[in-house]
Amino acid sequence: MKVLGIESSCDETGVALYDSARGLLGHRVHSQIDLHAAYGGVVPELASRDHIRRLPLLVRETLAEAGCALSEIDALAYTAGPGLAGALLVGAGAAEALALALDVPALPIHHLEGHLLSPLLAADAPDFPFVALLVSGGHTQLMRVTGVGEYELLGESLDDAAGEAFDKTAKLLGLGYPGGPQLAALAATGSAGRFRLPRPMLNSGDLDFSFSGLKTAVLNVVSAPGWQAADAADLAADFQQAVVEVLVRKALAALRSTGLQRLVVAGGVGANRELRAQLDRAAARRGWRVYYPEAELCTDNGAMIAFAGALRLAAGAGGSREGRIAIRPRWPLAELMRP
Amino acid sequence: MKILAIETSCEHASVALLADECVRQRTLEGQGAHSERLLGEIRALLAEGGMKLRGLDAIAFGSGPGAFTGLRLACAVAQGLALGSGLGVAPVCSLAALAEQGEGEWLLAATDARMGEVYGAAYRRTENALVEVAAPHCVPPEALELPVAGGPWRVLGSALRAYPALIERFAPKLAGWDADAVPRAAQVALLARHQVRAGRLLPAELAAPLYVRDKVALTTAERLARGGRA
Numbered sequence: 008m009k010v011l012g013i014e015s016s017c018d019e020t021g022v023a024l025y026d027s028a029r030g031l032l033g034h035r036v037h038s039q040i041d042l043h044a045a046y047g048g049v050v051p052e053l054a055s056r057d058h059i060r061r062l063p064l065l066v067r068e069t070l071a072e073a074g075c076a077l078s079e080i081d082a083l084a085y086t087a088g089p090g091l092a093g094a095l096l097v098g099a100g101a102a103e104a105l106a107l108a109l110d111v112p113a114l115p116i117h118h119l120e121g122h123l124l125s126p127l128l129a130a131d132a133p134d135f136p137f138v139a140l141l142v143s144g145g146h147t148q149l150m151r152v153t154g155v156g157e158y159e160l161l162g163e164s165l166d167d168a169a170g171e172a173f174d175k176t177a178k179l180l181g182l183g184y185p186g187g188p189q190l191a192a193l194a195a196t197g198s199a200g201r202f203r204l205p206r207p208m209l210n211s212g213d214l215d216f217s218f219s220g221l222k223t224a225v226l227n228v229v230s231a232p233g234w235q236a237a238d239a240a241d242l243a244a245d246f247q248q249a250v251v252e253v254l255v256r257k258a259l260a261a262l263r264s265t266g267l268q269r270l271v272v273a274g275g276v277g278a279n280r281e282l283r284a285q286l287d288r289a290a291a292r293r294g295w296r297v298y299y300p301e302a303e304l305c306t307d308n309g310a311m312i313a314f315a316g317a318l319r320l321a322a323g324a325g326g327s328r329e330g331r332i333a334i335r336p337r338w339p340l341a342e343l344m345r346p
Numbered sequence: 347m348k349i350l351a352i353e354t355s356c357e358h359a360s361v362a363l364l365a366d367e368c369v370r371q372r373t374l375e376g377q378g379a380h381s382e383r384l385l386g387e388i389r390a391l392l393a394e395g396g397m398k399l400r401g402l403d404a405i406a407f408g409s410g411p412g413a414f415t416g417l418r419l420a421c422a423v424a425q426g427l428a429l430g431s432g433l434g435v436a437p438v439c440s441l442a443a444l445a446e447q448g449e450g451e452w453l454l455a456a457t458d459a460r461m462g463e464v465y466g467a468a469y470r471r472t473e474n475a476l477v478e479v480a481a482p483h484c485v486p487p488e489a490l491e492l493p494v495a496g497g498p499w500r501v502l503g504s505a506l507r508a509y510p511a512l513i514e515r516f517a518p519k520l521a522g523w524d525a526d527a528v529p530r531a532a533q534v535a536l537l538a539r540h541q542v543r544a545g546r547l548l549p550a551e552l553a554a555p556l557y558v559r560d561k562v563a564l565t566t567a568e569r570l571a572r573g574g575r576a
Contacts, residue, residue, distance in 0.1 A: 045565040045566060045567070046563055046564075046565050046566060047565075047566040050562070050563040052414060052562045052563065053562065053563060055414070055415075055418060056418075056555075056557070059418050059421055059422055059425070059554065059555065060554060062422070062425065063425045063429055063549075063550040063551040063553075064551040066429060067429075067551065077429065077430060092415075093414070093415055093418065096381060096415060096418060096419060096422070097418055097422045098422075099381070099422075100381065100418070100419050100422030100423050100426065101422040101423070101425050101426040101429075102426065103385055103423075103426065104385060104422065104423040104424075104425070104426025104427045104430070105426035105427070105429055105430045106426075106430075107385050107388070107389065107399075107426075107427065107430070108399055108426065108427045108428075108429070108430025108431045109430045329385075329386065330384075330385030330386055330388075330389060331382050331383075331385070331386070332381035332382060332384060332385065332419070332423075333381070333382050334381070
């Protein structure tokens with residue numbers, strides 16, 4: 008079964024072809040980072056304009072890489088939400104129209120389902136059930152995953168997502184856009200321990216997060232008299248340590264409370280090396296295991312969407328031939344149905 | 347000649363199927379949700395005409411200017427259909443499609459662009475074509491002009507409803523006007539015939555909306571220059 012996946016929920020256009028028998032056959036991502044850099048953040052209208060400019064060519068390139076003709080595709084899978092409405096509409100419109108022209112079913116896929124199933128694409132894939140820690144610029148969530156389409160929300164951020172906190176803090180420190188990876192790189196050159204930053208909700212007794220206070224604490228440090236730009240690396244290290252400590256502690260608490268022994272980490276922040284190192288150490292001490300997607304599948308991509316579509320088809324979802332271009336910019340994962 | 351056309355540049359969406367000299371059109375009136383019904387209407391139109399996508403000569407779409415999201419809906423669907431059926435795409439300016447509805451030789455299409463502006467374009471109808479006299483542009487209504495050469499003019503479009511003062515200002519050079527006319531897929535299909543005949547169809551990856559309004563956000567540097575925050 009060959010599924011063409013299309014992702015266009017934010018600032019990456021992704022297309023991939025996944026074959027349930029042979030795995031990932033082709034995979035292309037166009038990042039809009041350079042386009043939005045001058046604006047200091049994602050401009051939704053510009054994101055939509057870029058998606059429609061890139062998408063058809065990415066489809067052709069993906070198929071060429073896979074050595075596969077359009078006529079061999081068995082189904083289309085596309086991100087229907089959550090995300091930017093205008094951006095989602097481009098992918099949904101093209102995917103549903105392509106499915107109609109090819110006379111194959113189309114499957115609207117939840118973006119976060121794509122992320123949290125993406126570690127299953129790795130060579131060393133976890134079995135169900137597991138706890139998923141989803142950390143990106145838009146989301147910070149802990150979920151109990153018992154199968155495809157079976158996701159129970161255990162906790163989530165009440166304000167900023169972890170990646171958002173990274174980006175906003177980077178801006179406070181005068182780093183470029185997108186700030187998260189630059190902040191992590193700066194942190195690697197400093198040492199933590201000089202600045203006392205809060206650990207929001209560390210002992211809240213639940214599995215929720217809050218990161219906006221941390222950003223404010225950094226703002227207070229850099230606006231205080233005596234602040235020197237030379238200290239930025241150490242402050243970045245302290246900021247990163249605060250975020251990582253909370254993420255690690257809550258992820259372990261989620262494993263304890265569910266009695267599960269496998270943790271799956273997905274989303275852009277999942278690529279953070281400090282987070283990976285500390286999670287691996289803490290889990291190893293308890294005999295638990297942490298699974299990550301392949302590095303190139305941490306950010307938004309079409310592979311995870313094609314893969315989620317293929318898993319849903321395999322689980323009995325038929326997809327639709329109605330051609331309804333229906334997007335859900337706000338779509339709680341808990342409302343997702345089993346295939 | 348057989349052409350499927352899509353026009354969703356404003357809240358009155360439509361699809362049309364041209365087969366030789368006959369055009370069938372289906373309209374999608376009502377608020378929003380054009381996207382949910384658009385492909386269903388296309389399928390119904392093809393079934394009615396007893397045609398398959400692959401039997402067509404081109405996919406045409408109203409490229410704009412108009413509501414950005416609507417332009418992209420039509421473009422994305424045209425891209426998807428064209429990719430899947432191996433057909434070429436014919437983008438047709440939505441203002442030309444609007445002007446094509448008018449009678450007479452000299453035509454001005456003017457639509458409400460929101461944000462205190464209008465989109466305008468002027469055309470001259472010759473024996474077998476609609477020739478652009480003034481390219482699509484976006485201006486405040488008081489800056490919208492009838493071209494100096496030509497006339498009297500027939501003016502069509504929602505700009506007249508949003509700014510009725512335009513009618514008074516244009517009155518001396520006016521042959522007639524229609525404030526209720528909206529771009530329709532039937533005329534998109536009719537105008538696309540020229541591109542099919544001339545062999546000027548685009549591959550899906552080159553089909554793009556015609557936004558006209560291109561400055562949609564300020565860069566950080568521009569915000570700072572205006573005294574704003576980074």
